[in-house]
Amino acid sequence: MSVSICRSSQGSVRDALSPDERGLDERDRAIVLATQAGLPLVPDPWGAVGRELGLTGEEVLARMRAMHERGVIRRIAAVPNHYRLGYVANGMTVWDVDDAEVERLGREVAAIEGVSHCYRRPRHLPHWPYNLFAMLHGRSREEVERQAEALRARLGEDCRDHRILYSSRILKKTGLRLARRAPQA
Structure with a gap:
């Protein structure tokens, strides 16, 4: 799974703001840093991230949802490698x-x-x-x-x-x- 904090294709002024300019506090920033290369492939990825940062899994998920609503995080999605799955x-x-x-x-x-x-x-x-x-x-x-x-x-x-x-x-x-x-x- 990956977390994308790319600008949206809408290209609004709000989207052009950096995450810090949108009110990204230190905990949110830590969550983005911990997840931007991918979520852990474990049964409870939110809990695993939370344990790394001293938060509960529920706090991580709530903060990620709030960042998504504010436009800091564009999406959370699985990014498969199609070639490895045989789709060449x-x-x-x-x-x-x-x-x-x-x-x-x-x-x-x-x-x-x-x-x-x-x-x-x-x-x-x-x-x-x-x-x-x-x-x-x-x-x-x-x-x-x-x-x-x-x-x-x-x-x-x-x-x-x-x-x-x-x-x-x-x-x-x-x-x-x-x-x-x-x-x-």
Whole structure:
């Protein structure tokens, strides 16, 4: 599991503030530092973090929820290594769909099994007409292409064009990291 404290894609002024500028106290900062590289893979990860910091697991979880509500933590999520799970064909599908329908279609696409994430992005005409992105994973390119064709059929006449952009290498996936503070003299 990873804890992401990246700026949200909304890009608001509030999101541009550093965690300290949002009222991150020393306990919250300690929780972020203890979890930013991942939660412990134990039955009670909140308790394990709490024991490390002199807090209860309930306190850790409550503080993380509060930081999430304030926008300090964007999400807490499992980040699987698809390659180790045998999913060696990873394709970002990009779709040119009607802007008036993209929100509805995005929710439908995101609910499809096999879509790990789905989001809207701005078009960059005339070179890039795509506004809906959905990541598909398969054990082969043929499997990803079958998934994309099923997705294409589901989008129907709302889809004008699409492409599949395959991953060519694994990139390190990490969010923003807080630096440990130097001891004060």
